[in-house]
Amino acid sequence: MPELNLTSAPAHLRHGSNIGQPLTRRDGVLKVKGQATYAADNHPPGMLFAVMAVSSIAHGRVTSLDVAAAKRHPGVIDVMTPDHKPQLAIDPEIKTNPFVFRMEVLQSNEVRYANQPIAVVIAETLEAATEGAVLLAPRYETLPALVGLDAGDRYVPPVVGVGNPAEHHRGDVEAGLASADKRIDATYDTPPQYHNAMEPHAIVASWEGDSLQIDMPTQGLMLSLARVAELFGIPHDKIYIRSPFLGGGFGSKGLMAGPPVLGIMAAKLVGRPVKLVLRREQMYGPVGHRAPTRQRLRIGADAEGRLTALDHHARTVSSTFDDFYEPAADASHTLYASPAIRTSHEAVRVNTGTPLFMRAPGEATGSIALESAIDEMAWACGMDPLAFRLKNYAEVEPITGKPFSSKALRACYDQGAARFGWGKRPLQPRQMRDDAGHLVGWGMGTATFPALMFQAEARAAIRRDGTGAMEIGAHDMGQGAWTALAQIAADAVGLDIDRVTFKAGTSDLPDAGIAGGSAHTATAGAAIHSAGAAVVAKLADLATNDERSPLFGAGNAGVIARDGRLIRRDDESRSESYAEILARADVAEVEARGTGAANPAAMEEYAMHAHGAVFAEVKVDPELAQVRVTRMVGAFAAGRIVNPHLVKSQLFGGMIWGMSFALHEEAITDRRSGRIMNANLGEYHIPVNADVPPLDVITVEEHDPHVNALGIKGVGEIGITGSAGAVANAVWHATGVRVRRFPIRIEELLTQL
Numbered sequence: 001m002p003e004l005n006l007t008s009a010p011a012h013l014r015h016g017s018n019i020g021q022p023l024t025r026r027d028g029v030l031k032v033k034g035q036a037t038y039a040a041d042n043h044p045p046g047m048l049f050a051v052m053a054v055s056s057i058a059h060g061r062v063t064s065l066d067v068a069a070a071k072r073h074p075g076v077i078d079v080m081t082p083d084h085k086p087q088l089a090i091d092p093e094i095k096t097n098p099f100v101f102r103m104e105v106l107q108s109n110e111v112r113y114a115n116q117p118i119a120v121v122i123a124e125t126l127e128a129a130t131e132g133a134v135l136l137a138p139r140y141e142t143l144p145a146l147v148g149l150d151a152g153d154r155y156v157p158p159v160v161g162v163g164n165p166a167e168h169h170r171g172d173v174e175a176g177l178a179s180a181d182k183r184i185d186a187t188y189d190t191p192p193q194y195h196n197a198m199e200p201h202a203i204v205a206s207w208e209g210d211s212l213q214i215d216m217p218t219q220g221l222m223l224s225l226a227r228v229a230e231l232f233g234i235p236h237d238k239i240y241i242r243s244p245f246l247g248g249g250f251g252s253k254g255l256m257a258g259p260p261v262l263g264i265m266a267a268k269l270v271g272r273p274v275k276l277v278l279r280r281e282q283m284y285g286p287v288g289h290r291a292p293t294r295q296r297l298r299i300g301a302d303a304e305g306r307l308t309a310l311d312h313h314a315r316t317v318s319s320t321f322d323d324f325y326e327p328a329a330d331a332s333h334t335l336y337a338s339p340a341i342r343t344s345h346e347a348v349r350v351n352t353g354t355p356l357f358m359r360a361p362g363e364a365t366g367s368i369a370l371e372s373a374i375d376e377m378a379w380a381c382g383m384d385p386l387a388f389r390l391k392n393y394a395e396v397e398p399i400t401g402k403p404f405s406s407k408a409l410r411a412c413y414d415q416g417a418a419r420f421g422w423g424k425r426p427l428q429p430r431q432m433r434d435d436a437g438h439l440v441g442w443g444m445g446t447a448t449f450p451a452l453m454f455q456a457e458a459r460a461a462i463r464r465d466g467t468g469a470m471e472i473g474a475h476d477m478g479q480g481a482w483t484a485l486a487q488i489a490a491d492a493v494g495l496d497i498d499r500v501t502f503k504a505g506t507s508d509l510p511d512a513g514i515a516g517g518s519a520h521t522a523t524a525g526a527a528i529h530s531a532g533a534a535v536v537a538k539l540a541d542l543a544t545n546d547e548r549s550p551l552f553g554a555g556n557a558g559v560i561a562r563d564g565r566l567i568r569r570d571d572e573s574r575s576e577s578y579a580e581i582l583a584r585a586d587v588a589e590v591e592a593r594g595t596g597a598a599n600p601a602a603m604e605e606y607a608m609h610a611h612g613a614v615f616a617e618v619k620v621d622p623e624l625a626q627v628r629v630t631r632m633v634g635a636f637a638a639g640r641i642v643n644p645h646l647v648k649s650q651l652f653g654g655m656i657w658g659m660s661f662a663l664h665e666e667a668i669t670d671r672r673s674g675r676i677m678n679a680n681l682g683e684y685h686i687p688v689n690a691d692v693p694p695l696d697v698i699t700v701e702e703h704d705p706h707v708n709a710l711g712i713k714g715v716g717e718i719g720i721t722g723s724a725g726a727v728a729n730a731v732w733h734a735t736g737v738r739v740r741r742f743p744i745r746i747e748e749l750l751t752q753l
Helices: 028-032 067-072 126-135 173-178 221-232 258-270 328-333 363-380 385-392 406-420 481-493 520-544 578-585 600-605 644-663 718-735 746-750
Strands: 048-054 060-064 076-080 117-123 139-142 168-170 182-190 202-208 211-215 239-242 274-277 293-301 307-319 341-350 439-450 456-463 468-471 500-503 559-562 565-568 575-577 589-596 609-620 627-637 695-699
Touching (some): 048 126, 048 258, 067 076, 067 126, 117 258, 173 307, 182 363, 211 221, 211 258, 221 258, 307 328, 363 439, 363 718, 406 627, 406 695, 439 718, 456 481, 456 578, 481 500, 520 565, 565 578, 609 718, 627 644, 644 718
Parallel strands (some): 048 274, 211 239, 468 500, 627 695
Antiparallel strands (some): 076 117, 182 293, 293 307, 456 468, 565 575, 609 627
16 A cells, blocks of 8 residues: 655644645545556456456346356356355345345346346456356346336335435425415426446455455445455454545445455455456446436415425335335425425335435435425515525424524525626526527525534554554545545644654554545544544653653643644643653553544534535527536535635535536436446546536535534535536526426427527
8 A cells, every 4th residue: 555645834833724724635646646556456466357247138037158158268267157156154135234235146047137247257367258258148038127217116115315214294284385375396307327436346356265355446444344254254354455545436335236246256266366347337237326216396485485385205216126215305304494394205116226325315316306496486486596595594404493504504695696696697587698699597506415424433643753643444535535634633643744644545444434425524534533632642641740741740631732742731831742752751652542423412402414505507509409507606614624625626526416417417228128228438428528617616614513523514415416406497597498307408498499
């Protein structure tokens, strides 16, 4: 694992100023030089290549594989099939905890979705393994495929998302609708979407007796380790996982999926190291995706434009063999004040790989529908969309009644609108054109995402030479976590960042929790902060109990750590360096561990959310109906900002994803076969550089003392939630056409322009 270079010199003069500095990411130079080792870059001696053969049908069973033909191919070593494979210690269909999902690892010949792994060919070269997989020439017994939101019987899922109730209800919704002066009843459809991280799922697995070494991208080192341990029946301490760099994850690498397990099985079968890397089209199936939704919103408002009722119902899908339900309707829990709110879900089963977490799960799908409906409601009331939101934004969480940082949301509205120039927006659509005659529209959307925290642990040390160390099994998906966490570590131990060694990315380090839910900086950062405080306290104990120290008798409460020294609070002329304290005590280093977790008492009393407001401008060709986003402004309040440079980068990414949601992104399924027809980056449309407009981000100052000790909230996902709706609403304002099926297509605009 490469050493991170933490030697830049930010202009800081006081303890605590590492946090807040816009440092460039510390792994950037390694990546530019090609020295950042991703999972598939590893080549242990004797390594073989494994290639999955996947099903070309969505439902049925494999009746034959030409294993003999594959084995005859030069370089092919073995073919792993349901009849020829290592046995697992437990049935992978057994769900041992809520974060375990069923996987296809050649336990039968049944086919449950297209692109399901049906065999693995292992060879001396990638080319030989690829050709061997083709030579298997599978034959099938095919059954009709269940496809789409109308495929089968509807049912109410037991839970949605991560254990959330399928329905929430407060007040009398039907009475609120009946009493309303203005009502809307609109249905919005969102498509299936796939993660498409730059780095596909990959694994290099090596067995040495009963010990296993793995290189793989993962957002959850310890979750992956635990799953591998139970599947293969080996102790945790016999498994070592390295994951120093991830080329994106977006949720798909949070939980152990089938393909990495197949790589481990293949290595066990042949007794040599094996590398298995998914091809791009193989990412569309066994490693999760965002499920489609159909969402009906019924909203009522009184004569003054105040909400009287909000009813948000979402239909989604899960696989035929497992349960995960996109919690789309839950987006209506947190933003708008209404005396009556109901959110509910229903589902159908289809022949697909199990949908799982994808960036802003539920919030992304739900918010584009909610924000479009709120915009429609504002129009029905004859009100400016911003004025309508200002009248109806919640000052406490509507469902629970818990207070949250509503003042921060108001600040986002005010600052974002001012920067964008929203006050010049005409109320009526189709009122603005540019010099080329293109229709111009302005739209907005409110952004929100829960401020989550998981559990983590970190180890800190202060050494005799006056340097420090921080160790935590943290994950960096490219968002700059290694840099931000190193900044927190430096402040935690009272040292300049260039004097702290920061280690992360391997399973032998303390558990950092999962890098998901925009919670990693808060979770791992809290553990780092706690470990730093603990190790400084140990050092202070050495000094204040030593009669030879100028700090003798000060006590832990009487000293502070700054610039590698302990200083008496009541007399800053009396201080001592870390090196002097440890040298006199003849101690090589002091170390301590710290933990991070949410405060149950605070969670019981307060609602925890980050907020934002996004404003978008679009231009639409009135003859061709081509849409181009030309400008976006986002204002976000996300607590304490550890690194403004990295935070803005994350918010830019979220805004681009929101634009992609509204205009580009959709997996298209052949309704006859159940196969995805655009399973590649050529036809699965996402924005390229030419599609991305000038972006402007405002980080609104917010001090939330309740969310965690550092006041940190996540920024990775919130940028999506307001941006998708802002773009959709801007298209309506430009054209007067309200499109309710996403992504917005040219043909739907053309017929009505």
